[in-house]
Amino acid sequence: MRDVAIIGVGITKFGELWDLSFRQMIIEAGARALEDADIDGKQIDAMYIGNMSAGQFICQEHIASLIADHAGLAPIPSTRVEGACASGGLALRQAVISVASGVHDYVVAAGIEKMTDVMTEQATGALATAADQEWEVNAGATFPGLYALMARRHMYEFGTTEEQMAMVAVKNHNNACMNPCAQYHTRITVESVLKSPPVVLPLKLLDCSPITDGAACVIVAPAEKARKMDRVPVIVAGTGQASDTISLHSRQSLTGLMATTRAADMAYKMARVGPEDIDVAEVHDCFTIAEIMAIEDLGFCKKGEGGKLTEEGQTEIGGKIPVNTSGGLKGKGHPVGATGIAQVVEIVHQLRGDAGKRQVKGAEIGLTHNVGGTGGTAVVHIFKRGD
Amino acid sequence: MRDVAIIGVGITKFGELWDLSFRQMIIEAGARALEDADIDGKQIDAMYIGNMSAGQFICQEHIASLIADHAGLAPIPSTRVEGACASGGLALRQAVISVASGVHDYVVAAGIEKMTDVMTEQATGALATAADQEWEVNAGATFPGLYALMARRHMYEFGTTEEQMAMVAVKNHNNACMNPCAQYHTRITVESVLKSPPVVLPLKLLDCSPITDGAACVIVAPAEKARKMDRVPVIVAGTGQASDTISLHSRQSLTGLMATTRAADMAYKMARVGPEDIDVAEVHDCFTIAEIMAIEDLGFCKKGEGGKLTEEGQTEIGGKIPVNTSGGLKGKGHPVGATGIAQVVEIVHQLRGDAGKRQVKGAEIGLTHNVGGTGGTAVVHIFKRGD
Incomplete structure (x- = not known):
């Protein structure tokens, strides 16, 4: 197995992209990634595309x-x-395996979802097909409802507060304001999150990631070839x-x-690093409670202390472990199949040092966490700035 | 890259499985494959599941x-x-890459589709999402309609006849009668195919593969481990x-x-064999014309001579190149996501020499072709009976 690198990244604007079709979106992200890598499409050997439900979203x-x-x-x-x-x-994982094994050299790993071509209730219905239909959804569970159960239990066991959850959303909107491709460029406050309409309490509207169109693309190649590039x-x-x-x-x-x-255990072991070595992380904040659980499960703090870590500002840019500098699913938007690749796009920018206003100084090791x-x-990847 | 083998196969009955749910079907196929391999589920390192559209078929x-x-x-x-x-x-291909590369040892490659839980028109609508919706289906094309265009052109260019196409269906139903898991155990005649109701002419009802529930599972492992087994x-x-x-x-x-x-070129080159070396093949006969095109494209005869090869009986068991001994998609049934794995199940039985009444004598090299x-x-795999 040989070392593998990301040599190019591309992403569309995230949001309600009425003027772009599914096929236009993926071409836009792909063309940007090829341009970024400075290679020709003819060099691409294979593609892996992450997509949750084009069947339900665009038939x-x-x-x-x-x-x-x-x-x-x-x-x-x-x-x-x-x-x-x-x-x-x-x-991304399939692309990495196919390059590491020598089956392919240059491989596209892309993600895309076009979610706004159907009515909102159809979109939320489609999203619920990620949960167990026969045993939970048909019995009345909704997707926010399931995460609300997790939030309630987290509050009960560890004293996590609605204010702490709100702080996740506030931070991620702040970060999104510095990300040109993000869906939201609006700052919010803890008070506005707490006063936003209830979805399933304790989760309110501003605790939830939005419905988004978007595509993202990265180019995977053998590290030895990457080291010869500019x-x-x-x-x-x-x-x-797992x-x-x-x-x-x-x-x-x-x-x-x-x-x-x-x-995370698999990825840390393979990368020979621990949570304390991570300089910047993109985690799966589909709901604010999800980010709090993620930073605990990834080992950035002890179980139960994710709310406190957030409240202390340690997950902000400049904190101990900046989380979701891109704006995360909450602020950047969550085109479900694209999200896992969009996270990689952000980490690559951070490790290259070209993340602009949201740059984490001296970032050398980054992590992505996709649920x-x-x-x-769950899928976890760890990236290192190369020599 | 190390050699890879199939060490166990399992399949459900194919048909309208009213009494089995999606999750029951896959467990049945998987348990049979584990039993066949004589290994424990705890030894499995990873799974790859082929499925076209559970989102549309079972939500x-x-x-x-x-x-x-x-x-x-x-x-x-x-x-x-x-x-x-x-x-x-x-x-299967992802499972093979993951074992060949050493990422995993024992990997499940499975396929499943539960198609009869929706009305027939919903099922055909879901199947049409395999074709270009924006540029063909929305303009009025149906899936049989697209294959009918191919059939018309094949007839025009090469003189292929409706009788020859009918002979594909007759052969595959004959083979299915010898396969306990097949959907149809009914013999048909050229005359009955020609007289069956038109779907899109020249394709009639009995030129088309059916709507089917079914699951199939194979266990992939390093060849060195397989050689030590019974x-x-x-x-x-x-x-x-491709x-x-x-x-x-x-x-x-x-x-x-x-x-x-x-x-096919990729697979032949990797296996260091040619079409003339194949003893038995399972090809993608979603419509009868598809089998005729497949046997040409795979090199079993020259382009345009697939109808003639069929008419001569060369694709029957006992012929020069037996095709779809399982009954194929036409006779065994076509649970779309399961079909590619079900083909492998048949080839493994043929190469082991335990295919019962439908055994091709002395079969040592087999091929699967999935579209x-x-x-x-298109995906093509070539299998060899090991030492």
Whole structure:
């Protein structure tokens, strides 16, 4: 197995992209990634596309063929992978395995979701298909409802407060204001989060990530080739993936995601680093409570202390461990299949040192954490700034 | 890269499985594969699941997590891959890459589709999402309609007849009668195919594969481990995957699938064999014309002579190159995401020599050919009976 690097990144604006179709979005992200890598499309050997549900959102399966077609890259192998909101992370992992093994040299790992072509209730219905339909959703559970259960239990066991959760949203909106591609460029306050309309209490509207269109793309290549290129190479030092029960009621604990812990263990071990070595992290804040659980499960603080770490400002840019400098799912937007790749785009910018106003000074090791459903799938990657 | 083998296979009955749910089907196929391999579920390191559209068929995405959960195999990595009706073949290819590279040892490659929980018109609508929605389906094209265009052109260019196409269906139903898991155990005649109701002429009802529930599972492992086990090892000698334009109107030719030719070239080269070395093949006969094109594109005869080869009986058991001994998609049934894996189950039985009444004598090299949509994706695998 050889070392693998990210040599190019590209992303669309995230938001309600009425003027762009699914196929236009992916071409835009892909073209930017090729330009960033300074390579030609003809050099690409294969593609892995993360997408949760084009079948339900735009009535189109077989999108990997469609994308190879419209990118002018057929007949290269093109494969869609799906793990709900972790689809992007899974696509990267497959790309990394295929390059590390020597099967391919230059591989596209992309993520895309076009969510605003259906009515909002159809979109939330489609999103709920990430959870166990037969055993939970058909019994009345909604997706925010499941995360609200986790929030309630976290509050009960550890004293986590609604104010602390609100602080996650405030921080991530602040960061999004410095990210040109983010869906929201609006600052919010703890008070405005607390006063926002209830979705499923304790989660209010501003605790929830939005419905978003967007695409993101990275180019994976052997590290030895990356080191010969002009840009600072970003090495994929670790990759981890784990699964858990799809249904929440089968879990032993509601206050953390076992899949996150397992995937992080794999990735830390492979990268030979620990949580204390991470300089910047993009974590899966589909709801504010999810970020609090994630920073605990990833080892940035002890279990139960995620609210406190947030309140102390340690997850802000300039803090001990800056989290979601891109704005995260909450502020940047959450086009579900694209999110896992968009996280990588941010970490690559941070490690290259070209993240502009949101740059974490001297960042050398970064982490991405992508979750499917309520934690049935988790994918963690660790990146190092190369020599 | 190390050699890879199939050490266990399992399959459900194919048909309208009213009494089995999605999760029951996959557990049944998986348990049979584990039993066949004589290993414990705890030895499995990862899973790749081929599935076209659980989102549209049973309103459930994130099925890889659901399956890991219900198989009791969480927290192992579990990933769904999708390429329309080629999803199963893609799942096998990912499993093979992950074992060949040394990332994993024992990996499940499974395929599943539960298609009869929705009304027939919803099922055909879901199937049409394998074709280009914006540029073909929204303009009125149906899936059988697209294959009918190919059939018309094949008839025009090469003189292929409706009788020859009918002979594909007759042969495959004959073979299905000898396969206990097949959907149909009914013999048909050329006359009954020709007199069956028109779907899109020249394709009639009995030229078309049916709507089917079913699941299939194979266990992939390093060849060195397989050689130490009791069963005859079946080596994965070659794997190939290619893409083409998703829309038919963009193609240079309608009488063959470029993706098949490219994927076959890759697989033949890797396996160091040619079409003349193949003893038995399972090819993607979603419509009868598709089998005729496939046997040409795979090199079993010259372009345009597939109808003649069929008419001569050379694709029957006992012929020069027996094709679809399982009954194929037409006779065994076509649970779209499961089909690519079900093909492998048949080839493994043939190479082990335990295919019962449908055994091809002395079969040592077998091939599977799995197509997504109208040929936007194709996957070809070549298997050799091990020592």
